[in-house]
Amino acid sequence: MLDSKSKLILTSRKTVFMEAKRFTFLNSFTYKVFDLGDDENELTKQDKLSILSAYEIDINPLEQELQKVVGESDVFHMFPLLCKLFSTNLEYKRKGCSFFKEPYPIIMKHLDEMEKERRLFYAALVLCMLNEGLISENVLDTELVPKKTIYRCCKIQSSTDNWEIMEAVSQMVGTYLTECDGEFYFVHDLLFEIVACHFGKKCPKEIIDLMTSEFISQRLTLEDKQEEGFLTIKISEREYNKLAERLYGDLKNLKLYSVFDSEFLHNEKIGDHFLSLLSRDTNIDIKDFFLSLNTDFKDYTTMRMPNKKTLDSTEELHFNMKMLIEDAGKVFWFYEDEEFGAYSNNCQIRLISWIIAFGHNKILKYIVDQMISRNEELEIVFGKDLMSQTRCLVLACYSKNPDIVKLVLKHTDPTCRNMNTHQEEESVCIPMYKLITPLTLSILLESSDILDIILDEEVNVNAFGVTCLSPLLIAIYRSDLNTVQKLVAAGANVNQCSCDEFPLIVGSMLNNTEIVEFLELDRDKAEPQEPADGTSKTENEKEHLPYHS
Structure with a gap:
């Protein structure tokens, strides 16, 4: 029995732990967290x-x-x-x-031999893998694993008894498996990945049918990709329709990141079949499914990163964009063991956000056309108020898809070009994702195509509002000479002060001679100015910027 002096040690996969961080009951078990995957805990020689x-x-x-x-x-x-x-x-x-x-090819070769010469053993490992790394007599007695399908794939008799599989399992204890109270597990999570990928290379249809949406999005790759690692499964073109059908099923289960934040739907054949499934599905109303608010979303984003990382990290930028995709009502930050992290909550999602943010132009155009054919106002797609429209435009810029950006620009108010999604009544500690404008995001993403489109809209290149830094200073901090030149050509004032900083001084401080020389050519063209909104930004606001060092 546990008493006041007892110490309880729990182990968990990091992804499971991060998901559980949302629940307050876990706080009782996290007095001290030791992350084996952290750089500081890496095994020494x-x-x-x-x-x-x-x-x-x-x-x-x-x-x-x-x-x-x-x-x-x-x-x-x-x-x-x-x-x-x-x-x-x-x-x-x-x-x-x-x-x-080079352990992977050796282990894969060993599995090749097992598949041919010790088929019961191989089938046992595959069954264990399909049940998320656990196998037991009770598992085999239930319908948790598709035994008949696996027996056929592994070329063993369909009449194979459970005791034969368990006999093979018991003989692999100490090598591939370990036992605890009559249940058998892989000795290491990576063996799960290795067995899954080995099996998937021979039986991709079964992997598409049976594995989780997360595994499919992370481990499957398409036939036209040149590189194929040991822990990836290349899908041939004849499986594309099946993959599209699996993605469509995942969409209806709201596995939105797995469906849209992957390469698959950008493939023309997969994308077209996916769209044909959508157009023929009489059980889905486009307006209700994609455009209405949905509170059943559970696939919230979580971020965790070492505190030593700078705040202009790519990870944090993408995390904040996912907060904008989810339209998070709150972002909860935590700090422990020299790491900080965050997760979203109270999201009011619309599925159209994922389509815009991850650049699925054909699907977006299909939805727009459907609304037009129904004589619906397109405000229902991109939002009736300026904040909602601005959010869609920022997400379009995040996609880096020029066609998406042009389509959203066509159907949103021109005022949105210079806006972000911050509301004045919100607190001083503003989440970064609410500070970003279409122009600043195109600079942060270093997307020349999107920057050109936004600049063609005659945006105010000297406006920065609550974002504190001017677009020109953001580009200078990123040492992006090409963007600096484009901004100046569009009218950016090289003498404008923001956050008590001047472009030329910052360029000199960063020892960027090319930018300094370019700015010196223009420094006499305008008088020094105060910030565009006439306010002085606090250090607290600076610290929440993704581009401030």
């Missing part, structure tokens, strides 16, 4: 040598070469597992140091 010793691996015969390999930390995110496999498999031992240098 001495740690690895100690692990080798713990598995009674004799390094003396290959001491010099092995010492060198052990020092190469970038190939050892699963070093303890490699040691375990090495110590229990004679074939791996014969490989010597080459096993530690």
Whole structure:
């Protein structure tokens, strides 16, 4: 029994832990969090040598070469597992140091041999993988895993008894599996990935049907992609329709990031079949499904990053854009163990946001055309108020898709070109995603095509409002000479002061001679000015900028 002096140690995958951070009950279990994936907790060379010793691996015969390999930390995110496999498999031992240098092809080759010569064992691993890394007699007695399908894929008798599978499972304890109270698990999460990808290369249809939407979006790649890693599954063109059907099913289950934030729908054949499924589905009303507010969304975004990272990190910019996609009512920040993070909540989502933000122009045009054919006002697509329209325009810029941006510009108020989604009644600590205008986002994304489109709209290149820094200063801080030149050509004042900073002084401070020389040519063309809104920004506001050092 636990008492006041008891200490409870829990282990969890990081993705599961981050999702659970939303729930207050977890606070009782997070007095101290130790992240094995953190750079500061990375295994040292001495740690690895100690692990080798713990598995009674004799390094003396290959001491010099092995010492060198052990020092190469970038190939050892699963070093303890490699040691375990090495110590229990004679074939791996014969490989010597080459096993530690390139473990994936060796393990994949071993699975190839198992698939051909020990089919029951291979089928057992696949069944374990399909049940999220767990297998037991109870699992096999239920319909949790599609045994008949897997038996057919693995070429074993459909009449195979459960006890035969469990006998194979028990013989893999200590190598691929570990046991706890009659349940068997992979000895390492990475084995789940390896078995899934090995099986998927031979049976992609079953992977598309059976795996999670997250796995499909992360591990599947299309036939026209030249590179294929060991932990990816290349899908041939004959599977494209099936993949489109799976994506359409995930859409109806609101797996929105897995569906839209992936390469798949940008493929013409997959995208066209997906759109044909949508157009033929009589159970979905376009207006209600894509354009109405939805509060059932559960796939909230979570971000966690080391505190040492600067706030102009790509990770934070994309996180904040996802907050805008979700139209998050609140963003909760937390700080612990020298890391900070955030997650969204109280979201009032519209599915159209994902379509705009991830650049699905054909789908967006289809929805617009449907509303026009129904004689609906297009305000229902892009919003009736200026804030909603501005939000759509910023998301369009985030997509980096010129056609999306042009379509949104065509159907939104021109005032939105110079706006962000901040409302005056909100507090001083404004989330960054509410500060970004279409112009500033095109600069932050270094998207020349989108910047050109926005500048063609005759935006005020000297306005910055609550964002504190002028667009010109943002470009200078990013050492982006091309953008600086475009802004000045569009009328940016090289002598304008914002946040008590002048463009020429900042360029000099950053030792960017090209920008300084360019600015010096224009510095006498305008008199120094105060900030456009006549206000002085606080240091607190500066700290919340994605582009301020």
